[in-house]
Amino acid sequence: MAMTLSGIVFGVGFFIITQAQTSGFERFFIRTILGVNGAMRIQDKLQDTMRSMDAAGPNGGSGFQVKVTDGKKYISGVPYPQEISNAAKKFNEVLGVSEVVQGSARIFGNFREMDCKPYGIRLEDHVGVSDLSNQIVLGELKDFRQKRFGVLLGRPLAKKLGVSVEDPITLQASGATMPFRVSAIYETGIEQIDRARIFIHLPAARSLFKRPYGASFIQINLTDPYRAKDISPHMTEVLQHHVASWQERERSWLEVFKVLKISAGVTVSIIIFISGLGMFSTLAITVMEKTKDIAILRSIGYTQSDISQIFLLQGLTVLVVGVIAGWIFAASVTLGVTKIPIRIRGIFSTDSFVVEWSIWHYIVSGLIAGVVVLLASWFPARRAAKVEPADIIRGTGG
Amino acid sequence: MPSLKPTLQAKGIQKFLGSDLNSVHVLRGVDLELMPGHSYSIVGPSGCGKSTLLYLLGLLDRQNEGEIVIGGRSATHASEVERTEIRNMHIGFVFQFHFLLAEFTAAENVMLPMSKLGKRSPEEMREIAFQLLSEVGLGNKVNRLATQLSGGEQQRVAVARALANQPSIILADEPTGNLDVNNSNVVFELLCRLARQHGQSVLMVTHNPDLAKRTDFVLPMKDGLFVEDEKS
Ligand SMILES: Nc1ncnc2c1ncn2[C@@H]1O[C@H](COP(=O)(O)OP(=O)(O)O)[C@@H](O)[C@H]1O
Ligand SMILES: [Mg+2]
Numbered sequence: 145m146a147m148t149l150s151g152i153v154f155g156v157g158f159f160i161i162t163q164a165q166t167s168g169f170e171r172f173f174i175r176t177i178l179g180v181n182g183a184m185r186i187q188d189k190l191q192d193t194m195r196s197m198d199a200a201g202p203n204g205g206s207g208f209q210v211k212v213t214d215g216k217k218y219i220s221g222v223p224y225p226q227e228i229s230n231a232a233k234k235f236n237e238v239l240g241v242s243e244v245v246q247g248s249a250r251i252f253g254n255f256r257e258m259d260c261k262p263y264g265i266r267l268e269d270h271v272g273v274s275d276l277s278n279q280i281v282l283g284e285l286k287d288f289r290q291k292r293f294g295v296l297l298g299r300p301l302a303k304k305l306g307v308s309v310e311d312p313i314t315l316q317a318s319g320a321t322m323p324f325r326v327s328a329i330y331e332t333g334i335e336q337i338d339r340a341r342i343f344i345h346l347p348a349a350r351s352l353f354k355r356p357y358g359a360s361f362i363q364i365n366l367t368d369p370y371r372a373k374d375i376s377p378h379m380t381e382v383l384q385h386h387v388a389s390w391q392e393r394e395r396s397w398l399e400v401f402k403v404l405k406i407s408a409g410v411t412v413s414i415i416i417f418i419s420g421l422g423m424f425s426t427l428a429i430t431v432m433e434k435t436k437d438i439a440i441l442r443s444i445g446y447t448q449s450d451i452s453q454i455f456l457l458q459g460l461t462v463l464v465v466g467v468i469a470g471w472i473f474a475a476s477v478t479l480g481v482t483k484i485p486i487r488i489r490g491i492f493s494t495d496s497f498v499v500e501w502s503i504w505h506y507i508v509s510g511l512i513a514g515v516v517v518l519l520a521s522w523f524p525a526r527r528a529a530k531v532e533p534a535d536i537i538r539g540t541g542g
Numbered sequence: 543m544p545s546l547k548p549t550l551q552a553k554g555i556q557k558f559l560g561s562d563l564n565s566v567h568v569l570r571g572v573d574l575e576l577m578p579g580h581s582y583s584i585v586g587p588s589g590c591g592k593s594t595l596l597y598l599l600g601l602l603d604r605q606n607e608g609e610i611v612i613g614g615r616s617a618t619h620a621s622e623v624e625r626t627e628i629r630n631m632h633i634g635f636v637f638q639f640h641f642l643l644a645e646f647t648a649a650e651n652v653m654l655p656m657s658k659l660g661k662r663s664p665e666e667m668r669e670i671a672f673q674l675l676s677e678v679g680l681g682n683k684v685n686r687l688a689t690q691l692s693g694g695e696q697q698r699v700a701v702a703r704a705l706a707n708q709p710s711i712i713l714a715d716e717p718t719g720n721l722d723v724n725n726s727n728v729v730f731e732l733l734c735r736l737a738r739q740h741g742q743s744v745l746m747v748t749h750n751p752d753l754a755k756r757t758d759f760v761l762p763m764k765d766g767l768f769v770e771d772e773k774s
Contacts, residue, residue: 239705440641443602444655444703445630447623537637538593
């Protein structure tokens with residue numbers, strides 16, 4: 145039973161520890177991408193052949209009555225960002241909206257040039273739908289706010305261009321060039337974004353890309369970002385624009401995390417299953433060794449269920465002690481692991497292990513152990529109950 | 543005393559043992575009535591069905607035919623749980639091989655039937671166990687583990703255990719079969735004396751004709767039936 149007990153302790157423990165880490169990193173990834181690209185984006189106007197949308201009309205809230213037909217066509221971008229923004233704000237769940245004009249440009253720095261993707265934003269709006277204010281690593285947003293031709297660069301891009309805060313850069317798009325000055329350097333931790341995305345003011349972007357109207361997309365923040373995928377179909381229908389949730393956008397990464405969590409869970413559960421097998425054989429052997437004692441107890445008035453309870457109780461004791469010890473073990477290791485330094489950049493930025501404390505990891509591991517132990521002791525217990533006292537006593541009595 | 547009701551009545555007991563093909567007709571219609579305060583001995587050749595009858599009367603096994611009534615309750619069609627309860631309240635077993643739980647002390651072994659009955663506090667149970675063990679002459683060994691006792695001592699603990707719930711019937715299958723003459727006498731006297739004192743029925747199987755003669759009734763058995771005393 146000592147083997148079984150330690151098996152359950154470690155099985156339950158490792159289950160929680162691995163889940164805490166994989167979901168910790170998953171959570172952290174989600175937080176990062178929500179802080180960068182928002183919970184939802186309204187993009188690509190839906191071309192309805194029957195009628196065009198007129199949401200958010202003067203009649204207000206209840207006036208959304210739009211027919212959606214099959215054979216959808218999209219035109220890229222949001223032609224009337226102001227109207228769509230206002231309509232989007234009517235959704236209770238919407239916390240903030242930010243209109244973005246995006247394009248491609250060539251950026252010229254300290255004798256070096258690169259490709260980049262300027263985002264034209266209204267700073268106050270965009271801070272409300274992203275974590276930009278916390279992503280600044282050098283310089284200040286205040287400076288950007290005050291300068292019409294200020295620009296925010298990602299750290300790796302600034303490094304490659306050899307520029308820092310206060311330095312001048314030039315942007316070139318569709319033949320025209322415009323001078324800017326670096327207001328601040330930001331870092332999201334997502335390498336792909338930090339290397340290419342730069343922020344400029346919306347009017348500057350409009351003139352750079354010669355796009356006086358419309359927006360590329362509208363970034364949205366929700367009170368509960370996890371509801372994005374539930375809200376987006378409805379919003380798509382009402383706003384007649386394709387509304388993409390972060391769950392849709394990041395599907396492949398989320399899938400990776402899911403697979404990681406499941407495979408870690410299954411692998412570690414094997415430890416619990418093996419302990420269960422150990423317990424099963426230990427109990428089965430005990431039942432065989434104790435048939436004489438069982439026969440005595442039956443002969444003096446113990447019922448079949450009294451007998452099976454003795455064995456179930458053994459299993460239960462191992463279960464309770466094992467699970468509680470496993471939980472304590474897991475909690476201390478989980479705590480300890482957050483203190484281990486590890487530098488990760490690429491899909492997010494962290495300098496130590498990220499863990500998630502979830503009661504569910506404890507509940508699920510306890511349930512798995514519970515089911516396994518119950519099965520492992522149920523069958524031997526039933527066998528014990530079925531011992532025929534007369535046969536046993538006759539067998540030894542002669 | 544003769545006006546008292548029988549503690550146990552068995553009528554037309556038949557029992558087959560073994561699987562269908564080589565099944566043996568072990569008991570062929572046994573009738574028996576036990577009265578309180580009396581001792582009975584079953585004698586007979588090995589294999590004639592004595593143990594089988596005892597297991598049936600003690601509700602450890604089910605007969606194929608016939609009726610068993612214990613304490614006025616018919617056990618024939620009772621559920622396993624009810625039969626176990628009757629066993630706990632009305633029957634005390636003593637087997638040839640002193641069946642004690644090895645991990646438990648003498649007192650704990652004696653307390654087992656009482657704790658199952660659940661009618662007494664642990665202190666009371668301990669008290670009664672000490673009393674019973676003193677009666678069988680083991681008052682100074684109550685806290686010995688079963689394995690630390692001699693064969694005769696273990697059998698006396700088994701007798702004490704059989705008496706724990708003050709059952710109306712004590713069934714003993716060759717209780718002295720494994721003991722030397724001295725211990726045989728001690729255990730035998732114990733059973734008979736207690737039966738008289740406590741008004742219990744004692745039914746014992748024995749191979750020892752001298753001991754059998756000292757019981758109130760001798761029941762000779764042959765080929766699964768009680769026979770008239772034939773004086774071998
Ligand atoms: N499982 C069994 N299958 C067939 N016959 C059996 C089985 N067990 C016992 N018997 C037979 O039942 C008969 C009675 O056995 P038992 O009651 O133990 O005899 P006793 O106690 O009088 O020596 C014996 O002849 C024995 O061979
Ligand atoms: Mg026998």
